Amino acid sequence: MSEMEIRKDTPIDIDEGDSGIVLDDVERGLYDFKDEEREEDFFKVDEGLTEEIVKEISAAKHDPEWMLDFRLKSLEIYNRLKVPVWGPPIDGLDMAKIITYVRPKTDMKADWSEVPEDIKNAFEKLGIPKAERESLAGVGAQYDSELVYHNVREDVAKLGVVYTDMESAITGEYEDLVKKHFMKLVPPTDHKFAALHGAVWSGGSFVYVPKGVKVDIPLQSYFRLNAPGAGQFEHTLIIVEEGADVHFIEGCSAPKYNIANLHAGCVELYVGKNAHLRYSTIENWSKNMYNLNTKRAICEEGGTIEWISGSFGSHESYLYPTSILKGDGSHAEFTGVTFAGKGQNLDTGARMVHIGKNTSSFIDTKSICKSGGISTYRSSVEISSSAEGSKASVNCGSLMLDSISRSDTVPAMEVSTDKADVGHEAKIGKIDDDAVFYLMSRGIREAEARAMIVSGFANPVSKELPLEYAAEMNNLIKLEMEQG
Amino acid sequence: MADNILKVNHLPVLTWFHNQLNDAELKVSGSTEEAIRTADHPAYLVKPEFPKEINVKEGVSPSDLLKMYEEEGASINRETYVAGKYPVYHEQPFATGMGKEIDDLIVKMGAPARVIEVPENVKIKDPVYLHYLYPDGAEDVDTSLIRMGAGSELTVIQYMDSESPSGAGFAGTQTRVIMGKGAKLHLVKVQCLAEGFTYFNDMGSRLEEDSDFRYTELSLGAKESYLGTYTDQIGDESKFRADLGFIITKGTSIDINYDDVFRGKKTEGVMRFNGVLMEGARKSSRESLDFRKGSIDANGDEEENILMLGKNIENKTIPLILGEEEKVNGRHAASSGKLSEDMLFYMETRGIDERAAREMMIRSNISRVSRLIPNDEIRAAADAFIDRLFANCDGDCKNCPSHN
Numbered sequence: 073m074s075e076m077e078i079r080k081d082t083p084i085d086i087d088e089g090d091s092g093i094v095l096d097d098v099e100r101g102l103y104d105f106k107d108e109e110r111e112e113d114f115f116k117v118d119e120g121l122t123e124e125i126v127k128e129i130s131a132a133k134h135d136p137e138w139m140l141d142f143r144l145k146s147l148e149i150y151n152r153l154k155v156p157v158w159g160p161p162i163d164g165l166d167m168a169k170i171i172t173y174v175r176p177k178t179d180m181k182a183d184w185s186e187v188p189e190d191i192k193n194a195f196e197k198l199g200i201p202k203a204e205r206e207s208l209a210g211v212g213a214q215y216d217s218e219l220v221y222h223n224v225r226e227d228v229a230k231l232g233v234v235y236t237d238m239e240s241a242i243t244g245e246y247e248d249l250v251k252k253h254f255m256k257l258v259p260p261t262d263h264k265f266a267a268l269h270g271a272v273w274s275g276g277s278f279v280y281v282p283k284g285v286k287v288d289i290p291l292q293s294y295f296r297l298n299a300p301g302a303g304q305f306e307h308t309l310i311i312v313e314e315g316a317d318v319h320f321i322e323g324c325s326a327p328k329y330n331i332a333n334l335h336a337g338c339v340e341l342y343v344g345k346n347a348h349l350r351y352s353t354i355e356n357w358s359k360n361m362y363n364l365n366t367k368r369a370i371c372e373e374g375g376t377i378e379w380i381s382g383s384f385g386s387h388e389s390y391l392y393p394t395s396i397l398k399g400d401g402s403h404a405e406f407t408g409v410t411f412a413g414k415g416q417n418l419d420t421g422a423r424m425v426h427i428g429k430n431t432s433s434f435i436d437t438k439s440i441c442k443s444g445g446i447s448t449y450r451s452s453v454e455i456s457s458s459a460e461g462s463k464a465s466v467n468c469g470s471l472m473l474d475s476i477s478r479s480d481t482v483p484a485m486e487v488s489t490d491k492a493d494v495g496h497e498a499k500i501g502k503i504d505d506d507a508v509f510y511l512m513s514r515g516i517r518e519a520e521a522r523a524m525i526v527s528g529f530a531n532p533v534s535k536e537l538p539l540e541y542a543a544e545m546n547n548l549i550k551l552e553m554e555q556g
Numbered sequence: 557m558a559d560n561i562l563k564v565n566h567l568p569v570l571t572w573f574h575n576q577l578n579d580a581e582l583k584v585s586g587s588t589e590e591a592i593r594t595a596d597h598p599a600y601l602v603k604p605e606f607p608k609e610i611n612v613k614e615g616v617s618p619s620d621l622l623k624m625y626e627e628e629g630a631s632i633n634r635e636t637y638v639a640g641k642y643p644v645y646h647e648q649p650f651a652t653g654m655g656k657e658i659d660d661l662i663v664k665m666g667a668p669a670r671v672i673e674v675p676e677n678v679k680i681k682d683p684v685y686l687h688y689l690y691p692d693g694a695e696d697v698d699t700s701l702i703r704m705g706a707g708s709e710l711t712v713i714q715y716m717d718s719e720s721p722s723g724a725g726f727a728g729t730q731t732r733v734i735m736g737k738g739a740k741l742h743l744v745k746v747q748c749l750a751e752g753f754t755y756f757n758d759m760g761s762r763l764e765e766d767s768d769f770r771y772t773e774l775s776l777g778a779k780e781s782y783l784g785t786y787t788d789q790i791g792d793e794s795k796f797r798a799d800l801g802f803i804i805t806k807g808t809s810i811d812i813n814y815d816d817v818f819r820g821k822k823t824e825g826v827m828r829f830n831g832v833l834m835e836g837a838r839k840s841s842r843e844s845l846d847f848r849k850g851s852i853d854a855n856g857d858e859e860e861n862i863l864m865l866g867k868n869i870e871n872k873t874i875p876l877i878l879g880e881e882e883k884v885n886g887r888h889a890a891s892s893g894k895l896s897e898d899m900l901f902y903m904e905t906r907g908i909d910e911r912a913a914r915e916m917m918i919r920s921n922i923s924r925v926s927r928l929i930p931n932d933e934i935r936a937a938a939d940a941f942i943d944r945l946f947a948n949c950d951g952d953c954k955n956c957p958s959h960n
Contacts, residue, residue, distance in 0.1 A: 158570035158578075452575055457868065472882040475849060479879045484575040485890065487871040490833075490864035493893040500847070500879045500886040 117173045119301070123147060126271050129173045133274060134243055138251065146260040146270025153264040160388040160417035160446070165362045170334050172272040174299045175218045183223075212237065212293040214275045214306055222277075228287055233318075234280035235291055238307050241278035250278065253309055257340040257368045257396070265336045265364040265390075269305050273338065276306035281316040283344070290319040290352075295337075297324075297357070303334035310340070312347040314372075319350040321541065324357055324385075332387070333361045341369035343377050345399065350378040354541055356548060357385035359415055364390050373399030373428065380536045381408035383420050384548045392450060394423040397431035397459075404433045409533040409545075412445030412477070413552050421450040421483075426459035426492070433463075438530050439470040441477035442552065452484045453494060460491040470500040471529050473522070523553035560584045562657040564756070565784050565813035567842050568876060577840060577874045580811040582654075582756060582782050584661060588726045591695040592665040599696045600727075602687040607680050610710070611673040618662045618669050618699055625650040625732075650732055652760035653784025653813045658730060662699055669699035672712075676705035676736070683711035683744075683930055690716070690749065692723030699730045704739035704767070712741070715934050716755070717748040718777070721944065724752025727778075732760045735767035737791065742770040746934055748941040749777040751808070756782040765791030765820065772928045775802040775810060776941050784813040789854075792820040798827045801925025804837035805945055806866075812841035816858075818851035818884070827858040830921050834945075835866025844876040847884045854884045862892035863921050915946075 115132065117125045126147050130140040155162060212235070213221040224235040234246065242250050260270035277293045297304045312318055324335070335357060343349045349369070357363055363386035369377040379393045395404035406422035424433035433453065441447040453464045470479040481498045503525050511521035527534070527546050534542040562582040570578050598614070606612045626649040648656045674680065688698065702712065716727060727749060735741060749755055755778040763769055775781050787796045796816055804810050816825040825845065833839055845856035862871055875888040895917055903913035922942065929935045 158572060450571060452572060470877070470879065472879055475880070475882040477880075477882070480569060481877045481888075482569060482571050482874065483876075484571060484577055484874045485872065485892075486575065487864065487892050488869060490866055490869055490894045494891065496873075496875065496888070496890040498875065498877055498886075498888040500877045500884065502882045502884070 115175045116171055116299075119171050120168045121147070121150070121170070121172060121268070121272070125172060129272055129274060132173065132175065133239055136243065136247065139242060142255070143271050146267045149260045150264060150267035150271055153267055155264055156390070159390050159419045160448075162362055162364070162388060164387075165332050165334060169301060169332070171299065171302045172305065173274055174302045175274075176215055211291075212277045214293065214295045214304075215298060218275050224291070231285045231287070232282040233285060233287060234278065236278050238276040238278050238309065239274075241309075246278060246280070249280070249311070250309065253311065253340060253342060254307070255338070255340070257342075257370055258338050258366050262366065266338065266366050269307070269336050269338045269366070272303070273305045273307045275304070276308045276337070279310040279318070279320060281312045281318045283313040284315045285313075286317040287319070290321045292321040292323070295322065295324040297333055297335065297361075301331045301333065303336065306337045308337070308339040310349065310351075311342045312344055312349045314344040315346050316344065317348040319352065321352045323354050323541075331360065333358070334364070335361055335386075336364045337366070339365075339367035341367075341377060343369060343371040343375035343402075345372045346374040347372070348376045348378075350380065351393075352380040352537060352541065354382045354537075354545060355385055355391075359385065359387050361386045362388050367391070367393040368396070369394070369404070370396040370398055371402035371404065374401045375399055376403045378404075379406040379408070379422065380533060381406070381420070382533055382537075382545050382548075383408070383410040383418055384545075384552070386418060387416060389418040389420055391420045392423050394425065395433065396425045396427065397433065398427050400428040401430045402428055403431065406435045406437070407533050407536055408436075409438045409530040410440065410447050410449070411530075411549060411552055412439075412441040412447040414443035414445060417446040419448040419450055423452045424454065424464060426453075426455045426462045426464065428459060430461040431459055433465070435466045435468070436532050437468045438532065439468070439479055439481070440473065440526055440529065441470075441479045442473040444476045446478045447480075449481045449483065451482075452486070454486045455488060455492045455494060457488040460489055462489075462492045464492070464494045466496040468498045469529070470498075471526065472500065472502055473526070519553065523550050526553055558586050560586070560589065560661070562661060564654040564657055564782055565811055565842065566655050567813070567874065568815055568844050568846055568878060571874065575872070575874070577842060577872055580782060580840065582754075584726070588695045589661070589665050592667055592697050595696065597668045598670070598698060600688050600690050600694055601698065602689055604684070604686050606672070606684060607682070609675070609678045609680060610684075611675070613671040614668070616669040616671050618659075618667060621669050621671075621701060622649055622659060622663065648760075650760055650762070651786045651788065652730065652732065652758045653786040653815060654756065654758035654782060655784065658728075658756070658758045662697060662730060665697060667697045667699055669701060671701045671703065673703045674705055674708040674710050674739075677707040678705065679709040680711070683713050685931070686712065686714045688714070688716045688727070688729075689719060690723070690725055690727055690753070691719045692725065692750070694723075694725040694727065696726070697728040697730070701732045701734070702741065702743070703734045704736050704741050706736035707738045708736065709740040710742075711744070711930055713744040713746070713929070713931055713934060715746045715748075715937075717937070718750035718753065721750050722752065723750035724779075725750075726754045728756040728758070730758040733762070733769065735761065735763045735769050735794070737764045738766045739764070740768045742772070742930065744772045744929055746774045746929060746938055747777055747781065748938060751777065751779060753778040754780045757784070759785040760788075761786070761796075762788045763791055763794035763796060766793050767791060768795045769797075771796070771798045772925060773798070773800045774922075774925050774929065774938055775800070776938060776945065779808050781810040783810065785815065787816045787825065788819065789817060789823040789825060790819050793822045794820055795823070796825045799925045799928055800827075800829045801922045802831045802839075803834070803922060803942060803945055804831065804839055805834045806836040809838035810840075812839070812843075814842070815844040815846060816856060817846045817848060818854040818856060819848045821850070821852045821854070823851060823854045825854075825856045828924070829860040830924050831861075832863045832865060832918055832921055833869050833871055836868045837866075838870040840872040842874050842876070843888070844878065845886045845888065846876070846878040847881045847886060849880045851881045852883045854881070856884070856886040858888045860890040860892075861921065863918060864892060864894055865918070
């Protein structure tokens, strides 16, 4: 029996459009505004995925020759690899109908006032310029396939911190550094959508933090996918040298359409000796989005990677940030919350690979599902025979808010040395009726009481986020709870 | 005849293939199939004595039994899902932990089955004892159905051992259990086979309302062991309790699939796994609590504790909690690691020397299961078998009693 043969779709008891995309959604006016894109303002490739399209993207991006070769090899790999059979069904994703490159006809700006008015309005509505003024060391803003704005504070730049778009990095003075690291952690052979990314990637950020430099306030990239039927394939490459420290935040959103959009980004993080990187994500794609994203970090001796992840949007998600603890004494933490509402099938989790001695990892996740949503927590903790003295702990909790939803936990552990301690705990349950009753007896209406309890359940994530992002996350939970 | 590679012990949902936990492969040689097909059955079962109150039928055709299950609708078909929507693999009329390919093998080999029926309200006090004694080169599969009438009670002990500690062979048991309303059964399986054996134990059960099924499994011998258990808690307030203990020595392996499916209201399922892995041991375990729609107020609790005592060990675990019902409580906990140095130190301060302390701690991990065997002789035989495992260990496992 082939892998494909064992996938037999059974009817899904939810409201679907022709594309299989659920049209019903909570009202999220903040994110759901649409900007009409005038054809003359954008450059687009044709729908689908062919060698000609890949060459066209490469030419439009002024790729060096090695990158064109890389793209074409990735395309070959993409055509060879099969769609995964173990996760949510992605039958509704038809690559022949996806536009893989949509570029606004504007150069990247370093001043908001120079960004075209319609695009600037979109980011104003999302609060990006305000956030930059108040709490960020640098901002990148991507609209469809390319960055339209990028800026880093002067005092941060003076420390030698590089924060620029990938296209500038790959065609400028950092080409060799990019070439050395680009898709080495996530090779195109990793899975079909990594290969797709390798073939058609565009946009994203390049961050370099020199040895010993500590960036006190976060850098942020915001990704907005506005074009219907388009894909976004941004590549984020961060190199944090020995003893350096940085916090990077990414946010993403899109308006809701009734045709499939695709996000297949790739994040590669290199954490040097005794360096520290925190990577925070609030993902709020619209519910017509297939979010097939790949994130991976590698830590040298004593290095630390911390992932903070909030997954709220998308029609379907495959998202499992991976930490490779190569250096002795390196450490990884993953703190995540996933909220699957009506029409969503979110398959999220983490992977920890322990190679160095005395490495440690900690996973703490919360999954919430409601109104027919499917939430799957999937993880793998792998302790190799060389990882003597390592410790790993996994804690995953699931909260089901009704009986038409589904919540699964699928955590794998592989231990190949006796000199390691691995612990795992998982729980599934419902909202405590007594807690709801208590809050209601204090004058709080039921919906609000339930939202408060769910926000409390997700607190391990929100308390790790900067205040504005924690507020945004709690707002998203409230919207889902009250309208979903 | 060509060798047969069976796909067994399927995970109820698929996950990443790199974990190699979606299923296991059991190799059955063509000559083994032929030997079992032509054997007189029951080949190696030491003549058992059954109480006169229960009905025992030998020589039942395995394909007739499968037809009967289909006609009775003995078990809801084994649906397995990825993210709730993908039926995977194949259906069995009465699901078992190892899956359909074991049924196919048994039908192909024509290994006849035994049907044990306990009439309604009949309560048997003394355990029924089934002793399988395998000589070197033995090849056998034994199949049973235990049907517990409403309100009946029984304990069954299946004890598998070898005539020679250095023998080799192939031994399989498959047991299906139907628990009538309010019935109670304690099924005990103790495997002390010689070091060259391949062993499988395939179990499936259906629990009606208010029934209470206790399952104790101790796996100590054999070169390769495959254990699969599927429990379908259909009836409201049915109870299932499973305790599995195992020791895996150098160069041997165990592959486990325990799947407890909750369908009835207020059902309770508890699974406990206690194992010791010595140098070079390989273990894969799938432990699933599967809450289906309607299992309101069900409680599932599963826990695994593994002691790792040497180099080159491969210890894989995937504990699933699958939920499509809101009002349930499911919990899983797992821990694996070496002996606690703090505990060793504490015991030494109490005058217990290090070797004795280590042995006590290792044995205590297994004795949580072995003490549940309701037969002194078999418990003593299991203890003696454990002594022999430690005495014969030629590994470099500094923590095991023979190497410190």
